[in-house]
């Protein structure tokens with residue numbers, strides 16, 4: 230479904246991927262392994278082809294966001310991810326045993342995306358008139374949000390979620406560092422956001438900017 234002109238929400242396995250349809254294709258998040266079939270089906274429905282997929286941007290290194298990367302990038306798409314999460318998913322069992330945190334275990338269980346290009350805070354990706362990388366660590370060390378100022382559209386991965394009908398902070402259980410995840414919302418509250426594209430809860434458009442400001446204030 231096209232949710233914003235040129236941006237389609239595609240139901241992948243266990244997460245919504247956001248497909249940016251321009252001359253070529255860019256996908257934000259790749260779902261669990263097995264996400265190739267639903268993406269191919271969707272692309273066929275809009276008259277496009279998976280061979281046009283140039284780029285997969287990963288909001289973070291959890292299995293429901295990067296598990297499908299290898300199969301989707303098999304045609305040569307470039308994979309972009311923050312270096313902290315790329316390093317994280319390469320963690321060895323010995324390292325997990327040495328530092329037994331839930332975050333390390335989650336990373337250990339995540340399929341490695343293979344070769345990837347690091348993206349860091351302040352980078353601008355050449356889609357949607359300039360898509361800015363905002364590093365928002367906490368849910369994972371390398372969690373990023375993606376900000377398209379021209380559309381006032383913010384992709385947040387798992388940095389935000391909806392609970393009881395309200396927009397709120399990342400999941401405490403699944404976050405590597407929950408206080409940091411809460412604090413990271415301050416980075417988003419300064420943006421003039423109109424639409425938030427969430428990885429598991431669709432779009433949030435109700436007073437988005439004011440809600441982010443309230444969350445940032447409550448976190449500090």
Ligand SMILES: [Zn+2]
Nearest residue numbers: 291368387403
């Ligand atoms: Zn996550």
Ligand SMILES: [Zn+2]
Nearest residue numbers: 291293387428
């Ligand atoms: Zn997720």
